[in-house]
Every structure is written in C-alpha cells, then in structure tokens.
Amino acid sequence: MSNYNKIPEVTEIILKWYSKNSREFPWRYTSDPYKVFVSEILLQRTLAAKVIPTFLKIIKKYPSVNELAKSDINELKKYFEDIGLFYRAELLKNISKQISIEFNGKIPEKREDLRKIKGIGDYICNSILCFGYGKRYQIVDTNVVRLYSRLFSFVSTKKDIERDPKLWELAELVLPEKNYVNYNYAILDFAALICKSKHPQCSECPLNKYCGYLNKIT
Numbered sequence: 001m002s003n004y005n006k007i008p009e010v011t012e013i014i015l016k017w018y019s020k021n022s023r024e025f026p027w028r029y030t031s032d033p034y035k036v037f038v039s040e041i042l043l044q045r046t047l048a049a050k051v052i053p054t055f056l057k058i059i060k061k062y063p064s065v066n067e068l069a070k071s072d073i074n075e076l077k078k079y080f081e082d083i084g085l086f087y088r089a090e091l092l093k094n095i096s097k098q099i100s101i102e103f104n105g106k107i108p109e110k111r112e113d114l115r116k117i118k119g120i121g122d123y124i125c126n127s128i129l130c131f132g133y134g135k136r137y138q139i140v141d142t143n144v145v146r147l148y149s150r151l152f153s154f155v156s157t158k159k160d161i162e163r164d165p166k167l168w169e170l171a172e173l174v175l176p177e178k179n180y181v182n183y184n185y186a187i188l189d190f191a192a193l194i195c196k197s198k199h200p201q202c203s204e205c206p207l208n209k210y211c212g213y214l215n216k217i218t
C-alpha cells in the first residue's frame with residue numbers, strides 16, 4: 001500500500017511548515033535566472049550557508065552571463081578557495097560562454113534549450129525554470145531523493161536514483177498546481193532541517209503520521 005493518496009495533505013503540511021521555518025538565502029526570490037544558475041553551480045556538494053560569501057562576491061564581480069563568460073579563469077578560480085571543488089569555475093565559465101554565444105547572453109527559458117547546454121542537467125534546468133522564471137517544474141536532488149524515498153516509501157531500481165524517471169514522475173505528481181516555487185524551496189529546507197540524512201527528526205516531524213519510513217508502509 002502506498003500513501004500517495006495523502007499527497008494533498010502532505011503538500012499542505014510542508015507548505016505550512018515552510019511558512020514558519022524557511023531559510024533565507026540571497027539567491028532566493030530574486031526572479032533572476034542568472035543568480036539562480038550561479039547559486040545552483042555553487043551549491044553542488046556544498047552546504048548552502050558556506051556558499052553565501054562566494055556567491056555574493058561572484059555576482060558582484062560578474063553581474064551577468066556575458067561578464068562571467070569573459071572572465072579570466074584563474075581569477076574566477078580564486079573565488080573558490082573557500083569552498084573548493086575548483087572544477088565549478090570552469091563549469092560556470094563554459095556554461096556562460098555557451099549561453100553568451102548561442103542565446104545572446106540570455107538564460108533560455110525553454111526546457112529544451114536549457115538542456116542543450118553542456119553542464120546543465122535536469123536539476124539545474126528545472127531550478128532555473130522554477131526559481132528563476134516562476135514556471136511549474138519539479139526538482140529532484142539528493143535531499144529530495146531522501147525525503148521522498150522515506151516519506152512515500154519510494155524504491156528505485158536504478159543505480160542513479162536522482163535520474164530515475166519514476167522519481168521525477170512522483171515529484172511532478174506531488175508538486176502543487178499553485179505555490180510551487182515555495183513548495184520547491186520548502187522541500188529543500190524540510191530535508192535539510194527535519195528529514196536529515198543521518199538523524200531524521202521523526203518525533204517532531206509534522207509528517208510523521210503519513211510517513212512510510214516511520215510507519216513501515218510498503
């Protein structure tokens with residue numbers, strides 16, 4: 001038995017929780033796809049709080065795709081000294097170059113165009129469309145994998161769960177028709193603060209009544 005029939009209750013609870021517990025970050029609610037793009041590259045495998053100073057410095061120095069495309073790679077890499085994973089400097093520059101050349105420096109707002117850009121996968125693509133352009137697209141990252149695997153007892157047959165089309169289908173099903181921007185931010189915060197990787201806060205979790213992991217729904 002699955003608990004998919006509880007999706008409306010679950011989304012409502014998550015949104016209600018978010019209204020009181022949202023985290024504030026400088027890349028949220030900017031409606032600027034460029035800032036969303038930069039933040040998502042910086043957030044790869046790095047804690048959000050750690051990314052803030054680097055994000056602010058990069059945005060100040062390179063306020064547009066075209067300026068990032070023209071950046072000196074060694075200078076750009078210096079901004080990564082605090083957060084590591086220097087390959088992301090190349091990634092930022094290469095993606096910006098492609099957008100600059102093929103899309104006149106404007107981040108595409110069509111999914112098929114975004115996915116043509118080397119280095120933009122499904123997660124970053126949908127984040128830009130949802131957070132940057134306000135369109136209704138679901139997101140799936142490691143946090144969402146963890147939350148939905150537990151909450152909905154989702155079991156993947158794929159090696160790489162993050163790319164499992166069935167999980168993306170589930171995420172689309174769960175995404176509300178309205179308030180989807182808040183909802184996508186909410187599941188990221190909920191997974192980070194409540195449904196944590198090592199120590200999920202099940203006793204205080206507002207979803208514990210519906211959770212497959214806790215109630216052993218299979």
Ligand code: SF4
Binds near residue numbers: 194196211
């Ligand atoms: S009850 Fe526990 S496992 Fe289930 S969603 Fe809440 S925190 Fe996660």
